[in-house]
Amino acid sequence: MSEYDYDELGLVAGLEIHQQLDTATKLFCQCPTELREPEESTRTFTRYLHPTRSELGEIDQAALEESKVDREFEYLAYDSTCLVEEDDEPPHELDNEALETVLEIAQLMDMKPVDQANVMRKLVVDGSNTSGFQRSTLIATEGEIETDDGAVGIEDLLLEEESAQRVEETDEGVRYSLDRLGIPLVEIGTKPDISSPEQALEAAERIGMLLRSTGKVKRGLGTIRQDVNVSIAEGARVEIKGVQSLDDIDDIVRNEVARQARLVEIREELEGREASVGETQDVTGVFEGTDSGVIGGALDSGGSVMAVPLYGFDGIVGREVAPDRRLGTEFSDYAKRHGAGGIFHTDELPAYGVTEEEVADLREAVGAGSEDAVAIVAAETDVAEGSIEAVAERAGVALEGVPEETRGANDDGTTRYLRPLPGAARMYPETDVPPVEPDPSEVPEPELLTEKVERYQDEYDLSAGLAEQVAYGRRMPLFEDVVTDGTDPTLAATTLESTLTELRRDDVPVENLTDSHIEAVLGMVDAGDVPNEGLPDLLEALAEEPGRTAAEAAEAADLGSADEDAVRETIVEVVERNEGQVEEEGMQAFSGLMGECMGALRGKADGDLVSEVLREEIQKRA
Known part of the structure; x- marks a missing residue:
């Protein structure tokens, strides 16, 4: 992939660093912060979650879309799980050890603590919290770190509770483990001052070093996560969640810049073609008796095939927008969010058992010509209908350019669609936890x-x-x-x-x-x-x-220290056993005999003592 001129594109990026704190207890209860194996779970319980309105009567769009997928959430509980973690008891007061740690971090970034810290609820209905929201507290604002390409402002520092650990997908929904839920977590958000992939990586490394300087953060896989916000001048703000490795940040930014630039190019080409998105239609009849395993399987189960004509999109749905990801992959991500396994589109057909004749019949059924494309979804009827509507919506956004959205980081440095960007409606006050007044005067500044x-x-x-x-x-x-x-x-x-x-x-x-x-x-x-x-x-x-x-x-293991007499006795035995070598070589035999003595003593004697005694015994006989 060729490098872009980031200044010319108007790249703007910011970071959100989430780091678990190494405290004795969780943020709102006295449960331990140690992770457990799922096999150690002693019981389970289930929940269904749905979004609620904010104090102003608004519903967050990201939460609303998440709730459209009907899922059961199963939670693994342990012998240490308490009623707070199960959301059957109000949270306790904010953990003071965690508060002191984030105040140390604030000092390292020259941040100003707030006069009063109020706990807020952040709406989350993906099952990662039993309550349906995450508790978050603003602790400090307005800091700064230095990079080779200039200062990067630190906008805010928050103390949060960690989410439950996702264990696996189930037939009914998702299984979570409660051992991680409630571990104190610091979130550090930079200002959008980052203007290159390299600066993004350096800023993340600098923040990571400052966090570790406290000696009070957890280490290891999964204890730190980076979110990256990226946009270009003609693109849109995209939040990329869950970057696990610092080393991936620069590649994530590069690939997202390329994706947005190519989506802008696609928008311009679609404008030139006067492209549009047609109405979704049921095209099940086109595929009766099909040889396609995917489509045939859906129909045999009583499902349907839904299609949307994409006028002027021919050759563009299959266009690459990131390594091994095409515009059609972007459409497919939206369909998957509504339960479909994916989509087919005419830029890749005939294939997968779909014949040329079926493609021609499909085009005719939806009124698509040679300059047009058609996307289809085969699944249970309600899933197919919801998924094709999502594809049509995403195709419509392609006419406008880059959608604002939340995306997930993939292991290869690319990203996938997760949900719309959250709005202000997801935050509202937590009434069960009293506010605190941070006092940084009693918190020493850590050594870097x-x-x-x-x-x-x-x-x-x-x-x-x-x-x-x-x-x-x-x-x-x-x-x-x-x-x-x-x-x-x-x-x-x-x-x-x-x-x-x-x-x-x-x-x-x-x-x-x-x-x-x-x-x-x-x-x-x-x-x-x-x-x-x-x-x-x-x-x-x-x-x-x-x-x-x-x-x-x-x-x-019989590893106690042997006294000097026992050491000498063992060494004498070794020397006498090798008496001929000692008489012939003298002190030159020392090296070989030293190893033999240490082996005979099996770690029971200090090397210096063995060396001293061995030299004495060799000198007696040399």
Whole structure:
């Protein structure tokens, strides 16, 4: 894909960063913030959701369209699930730990906290919240971050509750897990100051670094999501939801710019053709006895085939608007939202079992000529009717250019239609939670990760590479805790960033190791209860059986430190066993015998002690 002149196109972009906070409890209840496996669920319950009117009597269009799809929402509950999470009890007061964390983040972005923070309800009827809305609180406004291409303003910072975790689609609707629902989430919205894909990526990376500098955000897949708002001068604002990886942001922006530019080109071409969208029609009779498996299957089930003539659209419905996505794909996204599996259109037919004769009959049935296209949907009658109307609506928007809409990010850097852009009608006050008055004066400003790297080098004498690994690593807070408690900084750093990595590569389940496990192991090494050399084995033993304490695992694996007499006895045995080599080679035998001694001691002795005693024993015999 060729690069566009973004200034000439008038690219304007902004970011919304959503980051889970690493708090002890959820935002409006005292439930833990740990994720569970669906198999751990102890019970389920179901709900049906529908949109409500705002205080002004308005209904949000995005919620209204979502509600047109009749679905049952099933929720997996756990032994820790409470009545607040089930929406059977009012929410409790806003979690103070979460509030303090977002105030720290606000300081890092030079933002001004609000005088009073009021909780609002944001209408959501896709099932991701049992209540039908998400609670959101504006905490600070008017900040700024720097990028190589200039400053990017930070418009607002909000504290929100995380949505339920989508587990799978079911025959009746969607299944969600309640373990994630209510985890505190910070949302950071930039101003539309971003003017290139590269600047979008840099701004996201900068915000990510600031968030991690607090040491109070969750790490790992799914804990941070980026939404990107993109528009060009002749296009429209499009909100792209759920960008999981920072590395994808620049590609997302590039592809969206290209998509909008091509939709503008299509609009101009359709204008030149005086194109229009016809009325939807039932064309079931055209396909009686068809060899098409998809269409035949729908008809055999009592369904229908609905069509819409697209006058002047010939050759354009199949036009590519993004990598591996065509205008017809855009139409199909709308049909899928109403339950259809997709659409067929004459730019791709005859194919899929549809014959040339059927295509000709289809054109004749709807009054389409050679310069026209026809789109069809085959499904249950009510689904086919709703879906073809959605296709006709989207085709009509193609005559105008780029639709304002919310789109979802795909893994390949492209996007798909989700729903219309939400409006102001989706927000209204939460009456069950009292307002709070944020006090930033008692919140210390966090040390930036870049500053930590320098301090770790100066204060702890870590190498530049190791200092950066630790500062940017997910266990940075643990490193600071154990070093403050007296653990050798180099031992702590190498354990967290090297030893654990090596164990993971050896398929040791290090994800089972908690901070408490690692802290206890380092404590035993510090106290001399376990030698440095036994540390990897002890971590492995704990990872395999995380229910044990570090002391129990060390005893079971026989990893306690051997005293000097026992060490000397083992080394003497090794030296005497290799007496001929020692007499012949003298101290040159040291290297080979050192490995044999360490193996015989099985990590029970410190390497320095083994080295010292081995040298003495060799010198006696050399």
